[in-house]
Amino acid sequence: MHSLGLLALAAAGVQAVPQGLGGAGGGAMLRFGCAQTVIDRIDPLVDPGQVPSPHVHQVVGGNAFNATMPVTDISKVASCTTCTFTQDFSNYWTANIYFRARNGSYHRVPQMANAQIGDANGGVTVYYTSPGPKQVTAFKPGFRMFSGDASRRKSAGFGKNMQSCYRCFTAPNFGGNTMSPCMDPKIDSEGFPSTPCPGGIRSSVIFPLCWDGKNLDSANHIDHVAHPVGGPASFAVTNAKCPSTHPVKIPQIHLEIVWDTTKFNKKEDWPEDGSQPLVLSHGDTTGFGQHGDYVFGWKDDSLQTAMDKGCFGPTCTGLKTQAFPAANKCTVKSAVKEDTDGWLPHLPGQDMNMPGMSS
Numbered sequence: 001m002h003s004l005g006l007l008a009l010a011a012a013g014v015q016a017v018p019q020g021l022g023g024a025g026g027g028a029m030l031r032f033g034c035a036q037t038v039i040d041r042i043d044p045l046v047d048p049g050q051v052p053s054p055h056v057h058q059v060v061g062g063n064a065f066n067a068t069m070p071v072t073d074i075s076k077v078a079s080c081t082t083c084t085f086t087q088d089f090s091n092y093w094t095a096n097i098y099f100r101a102r103n104g105s106y107h108r109v110p111q112m113a114n115a116q117i118g119d120a121n122g123g124v125t126v127y128y129t130s131p132g133p134k135q136v137t138a139f140k141p142g143f144r145m146f147s148g149d150a151s152r153r154k155s156a157g158f159g160k161n162m163q164s165c166y167r168c169f170t171a172p173n174f175g176g177n178t179m180s181p182c183m184d185p186k187i188d189s190e191g192f193p194s195t196p197c198p199g200g201i202r203s204s205v206i207f208p209l210c211w212d213g214k215n216l217d218s219a220n221h222i223d224h225v226a227h228p229v230g231g232p233a234s235f236a237v238t239n240a241k242c243p244s245t246h247p248v249k250i251p252q253i254h255l256e257i258v259w260d261t262t263k264f265n266k267k268e269d270w271p272e273d274g275s276q277p278l279v280l281s282h283g284d285t286t287g288f289g290q291h292g293d294y295v296f297g298w299k300d301d302s303l304q305t306a307m308d309k310g311c312f313g314p315t316c317t318g319l320k321t322q323a324f325p326a327a328n329k330c331t332v333k334s335a336v337k338e339d340t341d342g343w344l345p346h347l348p349g350q351d352m353n354m355p356g357m358s359s
């Protein structure tokens, strides 16, 4: 069954599945879609209670997402999820990408579903990986974390293991290289691609995989987790060693978002100086400030079970799933009433006079 899963994933464009995953070692790799829950200008992790918060996010997962999310078991608060694993009420969110036309107007770049996983309304492809049974400890209710650095405007210097990267698809249907993401600077870039991407752009955000074993959160939402010894691990690493300060290995989470840039590829709309026109919704024109937020919300021990069973791909014996027509129906109303689409004179919340510019 695992080798079938590998074949299916290879066909689906994930070729570089590392040794030990889906093989005799019993490694796990969940790979599943979560449709869009809401696009909104709130951030329960970084700016709890602030309506509006400084920048727009795209959010997937359960419908307990709110401007304030108390540290509690949100799988008991949510009643539906946009993820195809119906026991996953977690929330995952990232900044959006906007296109800035030559005339200075902005337009949100829509997302497209990962064609390999079904007819999702936008959203994200989520991965959870583990090197083998009982080698990772699933998150506890209330756990949350942040990955990346919104204020970063140059390379993080992580070398080959970029942790956050972009792939420029050279043709439709994810055309171009099908290697795993963020492992080769010749294929993926840590900042925005510098030329138009005919098939769109895929963002990858890879979360830290070591935990201090005690704290569900920390002031910056980062310090309770850590990268393994030697820096961030590639996706999907199987053999990283955690530092003594953060000795508990947690599942490696990886978010993939595919942006449909095809309507924004006309050279006459691009800046005359040849610079690239994309900007993250927090005002970052470099792309280095890409980041992801996570609030754990799997029901009971379902995630631990999936990791220990070596589950692979979008299904797992004993876990419940739904198809996208159902998942797409789970939404929450945006808390902030404002136009985040159409041609806009400035990024929502990023008027130069507003506090929080580029935060």
Ligand SMILES: *[C@@H]1O[C@H](CO)[C@@H](O)[C@H](O)[C@H]1NC(C)=O
Pocket: 063, 064, 065, 066, 067, 068, 332
């Ligand atoms: C969000 O929080 C507000 C204020 O606490 C509450 O009225 C509302 O029902 C919550 N929304 C969801 C979707 O839980």
Ligand SMILES: *[C@@H]1O[C@H](CO)[C@@H](O)[C@H](O)[C@H]1NC(C)=O
Pocket: 101, 102, 103, 104, 105, 269, 343
């Ligand atoms: C700016 O340029 C875009 C793309 O060409 C166009 O659709 C939009 O209407 C323009 N906006 C204004 C205010 O001229």
